[in-house]
Amino acid sequence: MSEQFDEVDKLRDELLQNLPPLVNSLAHYGDQDVLQRIEKVMLEVVVRLSKEETPVLVLQNRSSWANVIFDRNIGLLMKPNVCVTTLRSDCPSSARRFALILKVMSTVYKLIQSDSYATKRDIYYNDPQLYGSQQLVDSVVDDISCMLQVPRRSLHVLATSKGFISGDLCYLEEDGTRVDCISNSTAVSVSSNVSGIKNIVSSAKFVLVVEKDATFQRLLDDNFTTKLFPCIIITGKGVPDVNSRLMVRKLWDTLHIPTFALVDADPHGIEIMCIYKYGSVSMAFEAQSLAVPSLLWLGLLPSDIQRLKVPEKALISLTQTDERKLNSLRNRPYVTCQPAWEKEMEILRNCGWKAEIQALESVAPNFLTTVYLPNKLRYGGWI
Amino acid sequence: MLDDIQASRPPVPGAAQSQKTKLRVIQRFLHRLSLVHSRVEILFKFKSIDYTYHHTFGGKAEARVSGMDQAIVMDSTRYGLCPFSRGPLPSCSRLHPVLGERVELSLSSEAVETGLCGEISFVPMATLGPCMAQYPNWPTRLSRIRVFVYGPCKMPLMRAAGEEPMSFLRKLAASLSWTELGLSGVHYTELQPNEDYPYADIEFLVETDVHPEREPEGSTVIRQEPKPECNHAIEQSITLFFLLQHNDPFQSQLSDFITSEEVLERHLDRLLWLNREKVQASLQSVLQNTLMSYKKRQMAKRKMQSALSVMLNSMTSVVSSSSSARFRTACLDYMRVQDTHELSASLRQSFQRITDSRFVPSCGCRAGKIEEGVNFHQNGSGTREDLVLKRAHQRGQTSCGSKKQCSEKTNVTPSSYCPSTSRMTIFLMQPSQSQHSHLGNTTPSSSSSGTSEFENEQVEKEWLQEIENIPEWD
Numbered sequence: 001m002s003e004q005f006d007e008v009d010k011l012r013d014e015l016l017q018n019l020p021p022l023v024n025s026l027a028h029y030g031d032q033d034v035l036q037r038i039e040k041v042m043l044e045v046v047v048r049l050s051k052e053e054t055p056v057l058v059l060q061n062r063s064s065w066a067n068v069i070f071d072r073n074i075g076l077l078m079k080p081n082v083c084v085t086t087l088r089s090d091c092p093s094s095a096r097r098f099a100l101i102l103k104v105m106s107t108v109y110k111l112i113q114s115d116s117y118a119t120k121r122d123i124y125y126n127d128p129q130l131y132g133s134q135q136l137v138d139s140v141v142d143d144i145s146c147m148l149q150v151p152r153r154s155l156h157v158l159a160t161s162k163g164f165i166s167g168d169l170c171y172l173e174e175d176g177t178r179v180d181c182i183s184n185s186t187a188v189s190v191s192s193n194v195s196g197i198k199n200i201v202s203s204a205k206f207v208l209v210v211e212k213d214a215t216f217q218r219l220l221d222d223n224f225t226t227k228l229f230p231c232i233i234i235t236g237k238g239v240p241d242v243n244s245r246l247m248v249r250k251l252w253d254t255l256h257i258p259t260f261a262l263v264d265a266d267p268h269g270i271e272i273m274c275i276y277k278y279g280s281v282s283m284a285f286e287a288q289s290l291a292v293p294s295l296l297w298l299g300l301l302p303s304d305i306q307r308l309k310v311p312e313k314a315l316i317s318l319t320q321t322d323e324r325k326l327n328s329l330r331n332r333p334y335v336t337c338q339p340a341w342e343k344e345m346e347i348l349r350n351c352g353w354k355a356e357i358q359a360l361e362s363v364a365p366n367f368l369t370t371v372y373l374p375n376k377l378r379y380g381g382w383i
Numbered sequence: 384m385l386d387d388i389q390a391s392r393p394p395v396p397g398a399a400q401s402q403k404t405k406l407r408v409i410q411r412f413l414h415r416l417s418l419v420h421s422r423v424e425i426l427f428k429f430k431s432i433d434y435t436y437h438h439t440f441g442g443k444a445e446a447r448v449s450g451m452d453q454a455i456v457m458d459s460t461r462y463g464l465c466p467f468s469r470g471p472l473p474s475c476s477r478l479h480p481v482l483g484e485r486v487e488l489s490l491s492s493e494a495v496e497t498g499l500c501g502e503i504s505f506v507p508m509a510t511l512g513p514c515m516a517q518y519p520n521w522p523t524r525l526s527r528i529r530v531f532v533y534g535p536c537k538m539p540l541m542r543a544a545g546e547e548p549m550s551f552l553r554k555l556a557a558s559l560s561w562t563e564l565g566l567s568g569v570h571y572t573e574l575q576p577n578e579d580y581p582y583a584d585i586e587f588l589v590e591t592d593v594h595p596e597r598e599p600e601g602s603t604v605i606r607q608e609p610k611p612e613c614n615h616a617i618e619q620s621i622t623l624f625f626l627l628q629h630n631d632p633f634q635s636q637l638s639d640f641i642t643s644e645e646v647l648e649r650h651l652d653r654l655l656w657l658n659r660e661k662v663q664a665s666l667q668s669v670l671q672n673t674l675m676s677y678k679k680r681q682m683a684k685r686k687m688q689s690a691l692s693v694m695l696n697s698m699t700s701v702v703s704s705s706s707s708a709r710f711r712t713a714c715l716d717y718m719r720v721q722d723t724h725e726l727s728a729s730l731r732q733s734f735q736r737i738t739d740s741r742f743v744p745s746c747g748c749r750a751g752k753i754e755e756g757v758n759f760h761q762n763g764s765g766t767r768e769d770l771v772l773k774r775a776h777q778r779g780q781t782s783c784g785s786k787k788q789c790s791e792k793t794n795v796t797p798s799s800y801c802p803s804t805s806r807m808t809i810f811l812m813q814p815s816q817s818q819h820s821h822l823g824n825t826t827p828s829s830s831s832s833g834t835s836e837f838e839n840e841q842v843e844k845e846w847l848q849e850i851e852n853i854p855e856w857d
Contacts, residue, residue: 039710042701043717045694049733050717054741055694090520090738092683095690102697109701130693 004228005205007380011258012205015294019256020073029154031112037148038109045089045102055089057098060146060285068284070333075278075291078146097140100131101147104140111156119158119192146285152242153195163190163244164216167225167232169251172199181232187220190234194246200254203230206377207251209295210235211263211272215357215368222369228377239272242283245290248276252292260298260382262373265305266318266354267325270345273297278334296382297341299372302348305355308372314362315353322354340383402431408541410438411582415531415539417441419624473742475514478622483507483669485628486661494650499643501631503535503654507666508624509673515617516676520687520741522616525677528569529583529622530555532651534644535629540584540651548585551655551662556587558663564670565678566590583622615739621673623666627651691734699727 045055060082061067067082087094087101104123111118124137131137138159145152152159164187170180174196181188191197208231210216216235225231232251236244252259261276263269279291305315318326329335330345348354360367375381406429413425417440429436488503515523530552532540542548556569567590629643647654655662702714703723715721718729 035705035707038701039705039707042698043710043713045698046714046717046730049730049737050719052733052737054737055734089690089694089734090687090741092519092686092690095687095694095738099690099693099697103693106697106700110704113704113706 004374004378006378008205008258008377011296011380011382012256015258016256020293029150031115031154031156034148034150034154035109035112037150038105041105041147042102055098057087057101057147059085059087059143061085062142062146062282062285065281068281070278072334072337073293075287075293075334076281076284077287078284100136100140101143103127103130104137105144108144108155108157115156117156117158119160121160123157142282149285151195151286151289153193158192159241159243161190161192161243162241163234163236163247164188164213165190165232165234165247166216166220168202168204168230169232170199170201171197173197182225187216190243190247192243194243194250197250200251202232202251202255204232204255204257206231206257207248207255207259208233208298208373209248209259209261209273209276211238211261211269212357213237215262219369222366224369224373227369228374236272236276240275242290245276245279248295249289249292252294259292259295260377261295262299262357263297264354264356265300265302265348266316266356267322267329267348269300270329270341271325274329274332274334297344298376298382300355300357300360301381301383302344302351302355304372305353305359306347306351308360308363310355310359311362312353314359315355318348318352318354323349338383344383406431406436412539412541413438413440414582415533415541418531419533419537419626473517473744475517477514478510478512479514480508480510480624481669481673483509483665483672486658486665488654488658488662491650491653491657494646494654497646497650499646499650500633501629501643503647504628504630505655505662505665506626506628507669508626509669510622511619511673511677512622513617513619515619515680517743518617518741519680519683519743520738522684522739523619523677523680524616525566525589525621525674526618527620528587528589529620530585530587530625531622532584532625533627534648535627536640536644537626538644540648542584549652549655551652551659552585555585555663555666558659559667559670563667564674565681566674584625619677621670623670687738691731691738695727695731695734698730699723702726 041057048055060078061084064083067079068076069079071077087098089095089098107118107123107126120137120141121134123141124131124134141152141155141157145155148155166181166187168182170178170182172178173191174193179188179191208219210219210233213235216233216237219225219233225233234244234248234251240248248259251257259276261273263273273295277291277293277295279287283290304310326345326349330342335341335345357368360372364371409427409429413427417423417425421441423441425440427436427438427440483506485504485506488505490499490503511525515521532549532552534540547553553571556571559569561568569587569589572586572588627647629647631639631643634640634643702711705711711723715723715726718726718733720726720729
């Protein structure tokens with residue numbers, strides 16, 4: 001059984017030898033520091049009002065690729081001098097956003113003062129008519145986090161996690177609750193307070209990041225974590241939330257074991273994998289704590305579709321949207337430094353087919369857990 | 384072509400009043416004539432025992448409106464009116480006419496029997512003024528609707544003294560769906576003399592909503608003290624033009640045209656009643672289009688009030704609950720107040736004042752010259768007008784054409800006093816272009832928003848796009 005992980009162990013040694021220098025992520029700022037930062041913003045508004053000038057808020061643009069740079073060891077990082085968006089308080093088109101930022105900031109101020117925490121959903125339901133949508137609150141919280149240069153956790157704002165985790169892992173929550181992922185027959189929700197997790201205990205050989213919840217559940221049903229014990233599997237259920245990404249990063253920082261991705265062989269799957277590996281443009285200001293650049297692509301590789309002779313009826317034609325997404329991915333800065341990934345994308349484009357992980361079922365029942373993944377791990381079939 | 388009409392009469396006892404009445408009638412006529420024939424320069428001079436009046440009507444083409452048999456050229460700078468009562472504030476003095484759809488009028492049998500033949504149509508046109516596009520947040524109030532009727536030769540239809548307005552026009556107050564236009568209602572009012580504005584055929588007062596700034600649910604709107612708000616709100620009015628057109632291919636003599644116009648004028652009220660559904664629909668439509676910007680403005684105003692309330696509450700909440708003496712003192716010092724209660728009031732006033740005085744140089748609206756703007760620092764800072772001036776200067780607002788005042792009255796001087804004669808001189812100067820029926824299709828549109836407005840709309844769009852793009856929704 002030990003041969004099973006020879007290649008994984010070798011990979012781990014290799015990764016440990018090439019560990020990049022530790023980069024400081026947005027540290028957990030002290031409450032007093034965050035309060036002072038909020039006061040500074042408020043005071044600037046007061047100063048402008050006292051000068052009879054229109055109050056403005058300057059936000060870093062979190063949606064432009066022009067505002068990020070790629071660092072092989074970190075992922076997508078926000079540039080030091082980025083394009084900014086100036087919000088005026090006296091313009092109907094920007095006044096609402098301006099007002100909501102101040103409103104959430106005052107809520108954060110009270111939370112910190114009372115040393116209490118709230119989820120973004122709590123904030124939304126505090127005045128749903130004012131906010132209009134949960135998405136708006138999420139965006140405003142991230143804007144504030146970016147503007148004050150503090151992680152969301154330091155704002156005393158939590159988010160309900162959507163991710164699940166299972167495998168050889170035990171840890172303590174910040175409040176002292178012991179979480180044992182291995183003894184649970186079902187998966188455990190990813191903590192809402194990842195930064196507060198301590199005493200992580202695991203002898204896992206690797207972490208497998210699974211794109212979809214359906215595949216994750218299938219792995220649980222097939223006792224994957226037992227068959228390939230010891231390992232950890234985690235899913236962010238599609239596009240990952242911040243907590244799932246924080247958790248993957250936390251496991252890497254703590255355990256320094258290889259992290260693999262199991263995603264569909266389609267542009268969307270590749271993009272999700274890139275978010276785990278390199279981060280996203282919108283959260284580039286917090287890339288250091290969210291991305292795991294050492295993550296490797298285990299499957300489903302487009303070349304596997306050809307190699308395993310997956311029946312055509314299990315494949316889906318690439319749509320125009322897929323092709324556009326694929327071209328967009330190939331132009332991204334981080335893909336150019338991954339020749340093997342580029343090659344797989346080329347295969348995907350040339351064959352004109354895409355495949356979901358479930359397509360392996362058409363090769364043989366339980367093919368994924370009994371043949372595909374064990375062999376991939378045994379023979380180092382990652383890129 | 385230059386016509387010189389001179390009227391010299393020996394002084395008649397008790398005739399002064401009669402002369403003044405005549406002067407007013409002529410003034411009104413010329414006023415209204417020049418409104419749609421602005422290329423024609425009319426030099427009007429009136430001299431009596433008591434005073435001398437000298438005025439030039441028209442002579443300046445600003446807004447060209449085509450789409451009718453004859454394009455009309457409006458001297459919008461004269462009647463756009465300056466929105467501000469004090470201070471040389473930059474403002475757009477132009478009218479922005481909105482042309483309605485032509486309505487073919489069916490002729491009544493009585494009109495046909497009296498010799499009125501051919502096709503008669505009517506085109507409504509309306510403007511909202513004064514233009515406030517450069518002051519998107521300044522409080523405005525729609526106060527009046529003035530109606531002007533012009534015959535087929537684009538001559539104003541004048542009523543005799545004491546004559547009631549046409550019943551069709553009077554009933555417009557009840558026949559149009561004002562609520563659909565966003566107005567509580569309108570009612571007929573006696574005409575108010577206004578030296579700056581031509582005497583209308585009929586005038587309506589617009590009912591203003593007592594609480595125009597409705598509070599959005601779930602938020603607390605800044606309670607504005609009503610008096611200051613009313614004091615600086617700009618009153619806007621709608622000018623509605625009834626432009627009649629007549630086409631009879633069998634008419635060729637000038638006398639025929641004059642006769643037809645006279646007959647049409649006599650039967651106009653009945654004709655309008657006969658075609659009331661079409662006419663009212665057309666009027667409703669043109670008013671709807673004219674009031675579009677006004678309604679948008681009111682909506683934006685409500686949005687701004689709601690946002691200001693949230694900003695204010697958030698700031699006062701932070702300052703009030705702060706345990707940092709340094710921060711609290713800094714806030715109080717900057718706003719020059721003693722305590723947080725005063726701070727709240729001061730912040731509210733500042734927010735409101737700064738928001739209201741937002742100035743957006745618009746490429747669509749030409750601002751008048753700022754003549755004395757440099758004095759804003761000395762002249763009682765703190766008012767909205769001062770802030771506007773400050774902003775206009777900060778944004779590098781330059782002169783885009785001097786604004787002309789509506790009338791120039793010559794005061795009585797000893798040398799001009801002439802007891803023996805009263806002399807009225809009218810110069811009519813008609814440039815060759817004035818009769819061109821096609822003056823291009825450059826129908827003036829309502830003022831476009833400024834670059835800044837556009838940029839902020841872009842910001843809003845980008846933000847919404849950004850929200851859609853951000854995948855990290857937990």
